[in-house]
Amino acid sequence: MAITLETLADAITRANAAMSRLTDVLNAADAKLGDGDTGTMLARLIGTFAAVDVRNAENLGAGFMALAKAGAASTGSSLGTLIITAMMTAGKATTGKTELDWSDLSGLLAAIRYAAMVRGKAELGAKTIIDGLDALASSLEGKTDAASVAAAAEQAMDAVLAEFRNRPSAMGRARMFAEKSVGLDDPGMLALAEIVRSLAKTAQHGATPVA
Amino acid sequence: MKKLINDPANYVDEMLDGLCLAHPGLVRVGDDRRAIARSTKMRRGKVGVVSGGGSGHLPLFTGYVGKGLLDACAIGNVFEGPTINSCQDAIAAANGGAGVLCLFGNYGGDKMNFEMASEFAAMDGVETRTVLGTDDIASAKREESQKRRGVAGLIFAYKAAGALAEQGASLDEVAAIAQKAVDRTRTIGVALSSCQIPGAAGPNFTIADDEIEFGMGIHGEPGIWRHKIRPADELVDEMISLILAEKPEGASRVAVLVNSLGSTPFEELFILYRRAAQQLGAAGLAIVNPLIGPYVTSMEMGGASISLCFLDDEIETLLAAPAECPFWKVG
Numbered sequence: 001m002a003i004t005l006e007t008l009a010d011a012i013t014r015a016n017a018a019m020s021r022l023t024d025v026l027n028a029a030d031a032k033l034g035d036g037d038t039g040t041m042l043a044r045l046i047g048t049f050a051a052v053d054v055r056n057a058e059n060l061g062a063g064f065m066a067l068a069k070a071g072a073a074s075t076g077s078s079l080g081t082l083i084i085t086a087m088m089t090a091g092k093a094t095t096g097k098t099e100l101d102w103s104d105l106s107g108l109l110a111a112i113r114y115a116a117m118v119r120g121k122a123e124l125g126a127k128t129i130i131d132g133l134d135a136l137a138s139s140l141e142g143k144t145d146a147a148s149v150a151a152a153a154e155q156a157m158d159a160v161l162a163e164f165r166n167r168p169s170a171m172g173r174a175r176m177f178a179e180k181s182v183g184l185d186d187p188g189m190l191a192l193a194e195i196v197r198s199l200a201k202t203a204q205h206g207a208t209p210v211a
Numbered sequence: 212m213k214k215l216i217n218d219p220a221n222y223v224d225e226m227l228d229g230l231c232l233a234h235p236g237l238v239r240v241g242d243d244r245r246a247i248a249r250s251t252k253m254r255r256g257k258v259g260v261v262s263g264g265g266s267g268h269l270p271l272f273t274g275y276v277g278k279g280l281l282d283a284c285a286i287g288n289v290f291e292g293p294t295i296n297s298c299q300d301a302i303a304a305a306n307g308g309a310g311v312l313c314l315f316g317n318y319g320g321d322k323m324n325f326e327m328a329s330e331f332a333a334m335d336g337v338e339t340r341t342v343l344g345t346d347d348i349a350s351a352k353r354e355e356s357q358k359r360r361g362v363a364g365l366i367f368a369y370k371a372a373g374a375l376a377e378q379g380a381s382l383d384e385v386a387a388i389a390q391k392a393v394d395r396t397r398t399i400g401v402a403l404s405s406c407q408i409p410g411a412a413g414p415n416f417t418i419a420d421d422e423i424e425f426g427m428g429i430h431g432e433p434g435i436w437r438h439k440i441r442p443a444d445e446l447v448d449e450m451i452s453l454i455l456a457e458k459p460e461g462a463s464r465v466a467v468l469v470n471s472l473g474s475t476p477f478e479e480l481f482i483l484y485r486r487a488a489q490q491l492g493a494a495g496l497a498i499v500n501p502l503i504g505p506y507v508t509s510m511e512m513g514g515a516s517i518s519l520c521f522l523d524d525e526i527e528t529l530l531a532a533p534a535e536c537p538f539w540k541v542g
Binding site: 040085 | 242243265285287288290291292293294295296297319320321322323324326408410411412413430431433
């Protein structure tokens with residue numbers, strides 16, 4: 001089975017359900033060096049995505065673009081804008097397509113990582129969500145089905161968080177607390193990891209909604 | 212912290228409603244009405260000047276929409292950049308056919324969203340330029356001044372760019388004067404107490420009752436040092452000394468802004484200004500039109516900032532040109 005609008009809609013529903021648990025976790029992670037609103041912002045953004053009728057979009061490209069458009073009206077935060085950039089990139093990459101092979105997901109994520117780097121004027125290694133995307137894209141190379149994608153993605157998220165936890169942040173507000181950021185997860189990278197883990201768990205263990 | 216609010220989710224929209232009711236010269240525009248524009252029609256052929264940023268800083272950002280200042284402003288949630296849509300709405304509202312200057316603080320989300328909005332505007336044939344406020348000297352070293360945050364000194368760039376745009380200057384000329392005003396403005400602040408985002412579980416940062424943080428940003432970003440509180444004169448001496456270390460060669464006149472971050476009263480601001488005036492006089496600088504009061508705040512944060520705009524003839528003339536917005540009137 002390939003990735004379709006149904007897969008996309010289902011992933012959004014599950015991510016939205018997961019936010020009921022993750023909002024406080026991510027707010028707490030952000031509050032250590034930031035203003036403590038990453039979870040709240042992400043819950044609002046994913047809630048906005050969940051309200052979009054993705055299933056009835058014309059094709060995958062139109063579905064992703066509808067998500068980008070809805071998101072653009074929902075948040076102005078840096079992380080939110082990078083997620084909107086991701087949706088636009090995916091929309092452009094899947095224009096006119098009704099299906100995407102699981103084996104193409106790695107390449108799509110690499111394109112999203114590049115677009116986020118350009119938009120955010122960010123480099124790899126700065127301890128941001130972009131490092132998480134890089135790890136995710138690399139881990140999915142050669143994976144051709146949902147189960148192997150899920151297993152590799154979950155492992156990649158554990159590994160990238162562990163790899164960067166004890167490094168100083170070099171981007172955004174956290175760069176001003178570079179020393180204090182050592183030992184802490186970057187909130188954006190953590191958000192990506194937690195949502196990927198939630199989606200991966202359901203992909204590996206059946207379609208029970210995660211909350 | 213106690214606040215006079217209803218549902219925290221409605222904090223920004225209810226605030227904007229009240230602002231526009233109290234000041235009929237302002238209107239909410241756009242699909243989500245998160246941009247503020249002047250209620251008068253944009254003059255054809257005039258360069259538009261827009262800004263944008265998170266809520267929680269009034270009078271910044273929306274409070275400076277008015278004649279001789281901003282034509283429109285995008286506004287985000289508290290301490291969160293405006294959405295791409297809001298930025299697009301502000302640019303559209305300020306488009307008089309001669310291009311639009313986007314003039315805002317150097318913050319990640321604001322930059323990304325105005326950049327995307329400018330790309331969309333270009334598709335509609337609207338030319339834009341971007342100038343970033345980078346006046347907070349505590350936020351990065353002088354060698355990395357392009358990384359500095361924009362804080363209270365941004366209003367001098369608003370005033371200079373707004374005045375030149377009113378005179379019918381071109382987009383490049385308006386952008387150039389905004390950049391010059393930014394380049395000649397320096398700010399540093401001190402924080403005494405925190406603020407809290409409506410609906411948040413706790414304050415934005417913590418600081419002991421007897422402590423002060425020197426150089427803290429307007430969202431609680433860390434400063435240069437935190438120690439026991441010191442007499443006002445000592446603090447002003449250090450603030451002025453750091454700013455004057457970056458004085459442009461030949462500057463002999465300065466515009467001064469002593470700004471309350473929210474809860475610090477006028478009395479304390481005048482105590483700070485008294486010492487600042489003494490120090491600037493001793494340094495041979497003449498003060499022009501001092502501004503004292505809450506011009507850029509962080510809700511109920513306690514503390515103050517001092518901004519100096521080192522004048523040349525062009526900027527001084529533009530700062531003196533007539534302007535009027537809800538929180539600042541000149542001429």
